[in-house]
Amino acid sequence: xxxxxxxxxxxxxxxxxxxxxxxxxxxxxxxxxxxxxxxxxxxxxxxxxxxxxxxxxxxxxxxxxxxxxxxxxxxxxxxxxxxxxxxxxxxxxxxxxxxxxxxxxxxxxxxxxxxxxxxxxxxxxxxxxxxxxxxxxxxxxxxxxxxxxxxxxxxxxxxxxxxxxxxxxxxxxxxxxxxxxxxxxxxxxxxxxxxxxxxxxxxxxxxxxxxxxxxxxxxxxxxxxxxxxxxxxxxxxxxxxxxxxxxxxxxxxxxxxxxxxxxxxxxxxxxxxxxx
Numbered sequence: 001x002x003x004x005x006x007x008x009x010x011x012x013x014x015x016x017x018x019x020x021x022x023x024x025x026x027x028x029x030x031x032x033x034x035x036x037x038x039x040x041x042x043x044x045x046x047x048x049x050x051x052x053x054x055x056x057x058x059x060x061x062x063x064x065x066x067x068x069x070x071x072x073x074x075x076x077x078x079x080x081x082x083x084x085x086x087x088x089x090x091x092x093x094x095x096x097x098x099x100x101x102x103x104x105x106x107x108x109x110x111x112x113x114x115x116x117x118x119x120x121x122x123x124x125x126x127x128x129x130x131x132x133x134x135x136x137x138x139x140x141x142x143x144x145x146x147x148x149x150x151x152x153x154x155x156x157x158x159x160x161x162x163x164x165x166x167x168x169x170x171x172x173x174x175x176x177x178x179x180x181x182x183x184x185x186x187x188x189x190x191x192x193x194x195x196x197x198x199x200x201x202x203x204x205x206x207x208x209x210x211x212x213x214x215x216x217x218x219x220x221x222x223x224x225x226x227x228x229x230x231x232x233x234x235x236x237x238x239x240x241x242x243x244x245x246x247x248x249x250x251x252x253x254x255x256x257x258x259x260x261x262x263x264x265x266x267x268x269x270x271x272x273x274x275x276x
Contacts, residue, residue, distance in 0.1 A: 029162045038097075064118075069118050144184075167226065174219050185205070241256065244261075
């Protein structure tokens with residue numbers, strides 16, 4: 001199995017939401033977006049690891065960032081292994097294989113992905129060191145920018161690199177923020193069991209839902225302004241799922257069912273191809 005096919009398989013195992021839109025991207029752009037997603041999933045799995053303490057998480061994330069920043073024309077086979085020493089049996093496969101994901105993208109855009117992942121890893125380390133203490137809406141904005149809004153900016157760069165598609169970058173940040181806000185709402189109970197609360201002080205479910213809707217409205221503007229093509233088709237799917245999840249949560253459901261997901265996605269692609 002070549003690295004692209006292997007990456008798609010790992011993607012399928014880790015994220016049904018993003019596997020679908022990435023799997024239908026054209027060659028070149030597919031490798032770039034898959035590289036970005038898997039690199040960020042690699043560090044996300046460390047940030048959310050249920051057994052590692054916060055100091056260890058910060059240490060591992062800083063090491064990944066430093067290794068990515070040292071990248072020149074790729075990475076030595078053991079480049080990341082030094083930073084993982086002693087934790088090989090604790091970390092998820094997607095994290096341990098971050099070197100492979102970092103070299104999956106075409107070399108003309110790969111360094112942009114290294115830069116974005118390195119910056120995000122350092123931001124995640126910062127939040128781990130303070131136990132993700134969110135006190136104000138500004139804290140929430142900083143966190144959602146650091147782990148998701150910045151992904152919106154990276155996607156805008158990938159669209160521009162691939163075919164010159166221009167986007168509103170303020171709305172690109174909101175695209176990422178909106179998706180992240182929905183994730184926070186969906187995972188709130190699970191986060192609380194590990195002692196993490198992403199709700200600013202005094203905020204309740206309704207406040208964060210309003211925050212999510214405000215950002216998703218800007219995300220709608222971002223997506224609606226895209227010309228027909230791969231960027232539009234990609235963005236429509238996670239955005240539709242985010243809106244659907246928000247509605248499901250508001251109606252007392254824990255998440256969208258598999259059939260709900262397919263019903264939303266079939267507006268954009270032939271889900272039978274994916275389901276098969």
